[in-house]
Amino acid sequence: MGTNPVMDKSMTTTESDLNTAATTSVTQPDDRDQLTLEQIAACDNFKSEIHDSLYQETSIINVKDFNLWYGTKQALFNINMPIAEGQVTALVGPSGCGKSTLLRSVNRINDLIDGLHIGGDMLLNGTSIYDKSVDVIELRKRMGMVFQKPNPFPMSIFENVVYSLRIDGERNKGVLEEVCERSLRGAALWDEVKDRIHESALGLSGGQQQRLCIARAIAAEPEVLLMDEPCSALDPIATGKIEDLVEELRGEYTILMVTHNMQQASRASNYTAFMYLGRLVEYGPTRDIFTNPHLRPTEDYISGRFG
Amino acid sequence: MSTTLKEPQNTPALPREIIRGSMSARKKARGNRGGRSLLAKGEPMLWLTGGGLVVAVVMIIALLTLVIIQGAVTFWPKPVVQFTLKDNTIYMGEVTRDDTYKPEPGVLNSLPADVQADIAANEGWAHRELVRTGNFDLTNTHFHWVEDFNSQGQTLPKWATVIERNSWGRFYGMPKSFLIDGKVVADTPQAAWAEYIKYHDEVRERWHERRGLEKHDIGRESRKVDHARLEMKSALLEHGKDSAEYREAQANYDAIEAQVNVAYAKIREEINALNAENDRYQLVMETAQGQEKQLGLAEIVRAYPANQLGLGGKISLYLSRWWEFLSDEPREANSEGGVFPAIFGTVAMTLIMSVLVVPFGVLASLYLREYAKAGPMISAVRIAINNLAGVPSIVFGVFGLGFFCYVVGGTIDEVFFKASLPNPTFGTGGLLWAALTLALLTLPVVIVSTEEALAAVPGSMREGSYGCGASKWQTIRRIVLPRAMPGVMTGAILAMARGAGEVAPLMLVGAVKLAPELPIDGVYPFLHAQRSFMHLGFHVYDLGFQSQNAEAAKPMVFTTTLLLICIVAFLNLFAIWLRARLRRKFVSSQF
Numbered sequence: 001m002g003t004n005p006v007m008d009k010s011m012t013t014t015e016s017d018l019n020t021a022a023t024t025s026v027t028q029p030d031d032r033d034q035l036t037l038e039q040i041a042a043c044d045n046f047k048s049e050i051h052d053s054l055y056q057e058t059s060i061i062n063v064k065d066f067n068l069w070y071g072t073k074q075a076l077f078n079i080n081m082p083i084a085e086g087q088v089t090a091l092v093g094p095s096g097c098g099k100s101t102l103l104r105s106v107n108r109i110n111d112l113i114d115g116l117h118i119g120g121d122m123l124l125n126g127t128s129i130y131d132k133s134v135d136v137i138e139l140r141k142r143m144g145m146v147f148q149k150p151n152p153f154p155m156s157i158f159e160n161v162v163y164s165l166r167i168d169g170e171r172n173k174g175v176l177e178e179v180c181e182r183s184l185r186g187a188a189l190w191d192e193v194k195d196r197i198h199e200s201a202l203g204l205s206g207g208q209q210q211r212l213c214i215a216r217a218i219a220a221e222p223e224v225l226l227m228d229e230p231c232s233a234l235d236p237i238a239t240g241k242i243e244d245l246v247e248e249l250r251g252e253y254t255i256l257m258v259t260h261n262m263q264q265a266s267r268a269s270n271y272t273a274f275m276y277l278g279r280l281v282e283y284g285p286t287r288d289i290f291t292n293p294h295l296r297p298t299e300d301y302i303s304g305r306f307g
Numbered sequence: 308m309s310t311t312l313k314e315p316q317n318t319p320a321l322p323r324e325i326i327r328g329s330m331s332a333r334k335k336a337r338g339n340r341g342g343r344s345l346l347a348k349g350e351p352m353l354w355l356t357g358g359g360l361v362v363a364v365v366m367i368i369a370l371l372t373l374v375i376i377q378g379a380v381t382f383w384p385k386p387v388v389q390f391t392l393k394d395n396t397i398y399m400g401e402v403t404r405d406d407t408y409k410p411e412p413g414v415l416n417s418l419p420a421d422v423q424a425d426i427a428a429n430e431g432w433a434h435r436e437l438v439r440t441g442n443f444d445l446t447n448t449h450f451h452w453v454e455d456f457n458s459q460g461q462t463l464p465k466w467a468t469v470i471e472r473n474s475w476g477r478f479y480g481m482p483k484s485f486l487i488d489g490k491v492v493a494d495t496p497q498a499a500w501a502e503y504i505k506y507h508d509e510v511r512e513r514w515h516e517r518r519g520l521e522k523h524d525i526g527r528e529s530r531k532v533d534h535a536r537l538e539m540k541s542a543l544l545e546h547g548k549d550s551a552e553y554r555e556a557q558a559n560y561d562a563i564e565a566q567v568n569v570a571y572a573k574i575r576e577e578i579n580a581l582n583a584e585n586d587r588y589q590l591v592m593e594t595a596q597g598q599e600k601q602l603g604l605a606e607i608v609r610a611y612p613a614n615q616l617g618l619g620g621k622i623s624l625y626l627s628r629w630w631e632f633l634s635d636e637p638r639e640a641n642s643e644g645g646v647f648p649a650i651f652g653t654v655a656m657t658l659i660m661s662v663l664v665v666p667f668g669v670l671a672s673l674y675l676r677e678y679a680k681a682g683p684m685i686s687a688v689r690i691a692i693n694n695l696a697g698v699p700s701i702v703f704g705v706f707g708l709g710f711f712c713y714v715v716g717g718t719i720d721e722v723f724f725k726a727s728l729p730n731p732t733f734g735t736g737g738l739l740w741a742a743l744t745l746a747l748l749t750l751p752v753v754i755v756s757t758e759e760a761l762a763a764v765p766g767s768m769r770e771g772s773y774g775c776g777a778s779k780w781q782t783i784r785r786i787v788l789p790r791a792m793p794g795v796m797t798g799a800i801l802a803m804a805r806g807a808g809e810v811a812p813l814m815l816v817g818a819v820k821l822a823p824e825l826p827i828d829g830v831y832p833f834l835h836a837q838r839s840f841m842h843l844g845f846h847v848y849d850l851g852f853q854s855q856n857a858e859a860a861k862p863m864v865f866t867t868t869l870l871l872i873c874i875v876a877f878l879n880l881f882a883i884w885l886r887a888r889l890r891r892k893f894v895s896s897q898f
Contacts, residue, residue: 107774109770109773109774112769112770114680114681137777137778138776140773140774140775140776141775141776143774144774144775145770145774145775147770147771147774149767151765151767153768153771153772153785153786163775163777163785164775164776166785167776167777167778167781167785168776213771216771216775217774217775220775220776226774
């Protein structure tokens with residue numbers, strides 16, 4: 001892949017037509033090491049630097065030529081990105097680079113936004129996420145989501161955890177209790193709350209609330225866990241607990257995590273993707289991205305020279 | 308700091324002291340300007356906003372104080388005063404109010420010179436008192452003005468007794484004698500009063516029994532006849548005059564009528580027996596002018612020798628009047644007795660209205676806020692709803708009368724109550740139509756506050772729910788609505804307060820001066836939504852502006868207003884308590 005030209009010529013005709021102007025205006029440095037951020041920003045279908053080792057992994061989600069617009073403003077440009085099954089993938093990049101948008105496109109929670117439209121596709125286990133026949137509700141049940149700010153529902157801890165079962169109409173108390181305990185144990189929260197699972201979830205501390213949200217997300221046994229900056233509202237100790245939890249959940253679940261924290265990405269993830277202004281710049285094993293990035297802007301960002 | 312750095316560049320020749328001096332001079336000038344500008348200090352705005360609040364609070368307190376004081380003293384027994392005028396006319400009664408006025412020149416000139424001089428010394432002002440003298444059946448008036456210059460003096464007769472009667476208003480006089488079966492058993496005030504105390508309770512008990520017979524038993528029998536007559540009429544409408552069904556229904560009607568007539572006769576007999584027993588006891592009263600009046604004990608609601616009452620007696624009388632006011636039916640064209648039917652009607656109407664308006668408003672605002680895509684259409688709908696709140700309430704009354712009563716009610720009558728036409732069943736004002744009209748009137752309040760509450764539900768809650776795979780409706784029902792519930796309650800509180808106090812539309816769609824039956828009672832189907840009802844707000848209007856005995860009704864206006872305010876406050880407190888309970892659920896310890 002590293003030898004491919006910067007511009008991907010194998011695009012669908014319509015999209016190439018759309019991007020002709022951009023394609024012609026951008027200078028294509030022969031040496032990708034010399035690529036600058038300005039060049040990336042000017043390029044509408046930037047060819048991401050994807051490390052070869054990713055192609056050896058089984059991918060559970062495959063993002064293909066994904067574009068996204070908020071109204072007339074394009075937020076994602078031609079993203080191609082396989083996500084490895086059972087691994088933790090971190091999305092990093094400066095604010096406004098589209099990490100969260102990409103993450104929220106995976107379970108189509110972006111659909112709620114007016115005036116949003118997309119191009120390209122995403123595949124979950126080979127089937128399209130954006131196909132017309134897809135039941136969005138079913139799709140979301142296959143993916144748990146954890147948000148930036150802990151958002152427990154204003155009900156008891158128990159009801160929070162079994163929420164996804166409740167909305168499916170599950171009434172068997174035995175099943176609910178079993179799922180509740182398993183999920184809370186899975187989220188390393190059981191020992192702290194087992195005596196008060198019928199009390200309000202809003203009485204928990206911030207870190208506990210976030211772990212409760214993780215328990216809620218894994219209660220439906222999803223295939224993928226999407227985490228949108230799960231630690232940004234937490235203190236270092238709570239953050240550490242969440243990171244340990246991510247470590248434990250690895251393998252059982254595929255985790256896609258947005259983070260602003262470089263150390264967190266390097267500690268907790270197997271793969272790291274660096275995004276900039278809606279483009280996926282470089283994507284590879286975390287160790288390579290942090291120690292030996294292929295592109296200059298990635299290195300600059302990782303080492304804190306910009307962003 | 309940056310200015311001090313720049314300063315030497317601009318004025319390089321000036322020594323440091325001069326620069327510093329000019330600096331402090333400028334600073335001083337700026338400081339002084341700040342001191343002079345009131346707006347910069349913020350104090351005027353504090354005064355302005357605080358003043359606004361004070362004006363509002365003072366007005367509210369003044370209104371409430373007036374209503375509470377006037378309303379609370381209505382039932383307090385006053386002494387009975389006997390005035391002797393200069394022409395030896397005697398008036399006896401309770402002083403209800405007094406004022407100073409300027410006598411007309413004609414009146415003034417007819418007065419003796421010394422009185423004229425007194426009034427002139429007082430710059431033409433004279434003082435007078437309004438005395439409630441009662442005895443309308445004897446004197447054709449309830450009140451007399453007693454001018455101070457016209458009065459010889461006043462006394463408090465020991466045996467002056469106030470009698471509240473079923474009709475003719477109050478009677479003021481002295482007990483003279485007590486008759487049983489026409490024979491005098493007591494002939495001094497003291498003895499007559501003792502006899503009255505002895506027999507009054509049992510007589511009133513019989514009187515209540517008689518009224519129960521008239522109201523319930525006769526009502527039950529006449530319902531039977533009505534029912535049979537309606538069946539006969541529907542048989543006639545359905546099958547024609549010569550059909551077997553009609554003949555059968557007719558025979559049935561005749562049989563029932565015969566039965567009921569027998570029952571009527573029996574009830575009549577009972578009533579007559581009770582009346583005859585009650586008529587044995589008569590209290591003879593003597594007015595201050597010396598006229599005698601024989602009063603049946605059954606006619607007397609309450610009697611008390613006003614000038615002999617101690618504090619305990621006054622308090623017990625006061626409470627007994629309040630109890631009558633709250634629990635009994637009105638008498639004397641609503642100016643005496645209780646307002647229980649009006650309380651009942653007000654509460655029933657307000658609750659039915661809330662039950663109708665809250666779900667309706669919540670559904671409408673759910674669509675507006677959750678489902679509809681924002682656009683000119685939705686904005687137009689929203690503006691229309693807000694404008695609805697500004698439409699005069701009488702317009703809603705006209706709409707309710709035209710649409711609910713005549714169109715909807717008329718159609719219901721055509722379809723289901725054909726037999727009783729031309730008498731309308733639903734085709735006239737009634738509890739249901741009044742509640743619906745007021746629901747329409749208060750709908751904007753509920754929609755606006757619910758919409759605001761829905762908008763205030765954090766997006767993160769919704770996202771969390773969608774993220775768990777909940778559908779839109781599941782999210783609304785399980786997350787959004789419970790969160791918005793306190794806001795919905797706020798809307799309901801405002802709607803209830805508005806609805807309970809509204810009178811104008813009710814005059815058109817069902818509130819009446821005197822409703823013979825309560826809209827909810829023990830007769831199947833228990834809730835009679837088609838019945839007209841009494842309403843406290845309408846009662847106030849009726850007392851204040853439609854009463855023949857306006858002077859006597861005036862204190863009742865305040866008392867009824869006080870009661871209405873209390874009921875609205877009570878309903879609001881209940882809703883606020885409910886809201887506080889709901890809110891407690893959403894209090895987070897962390898965020």
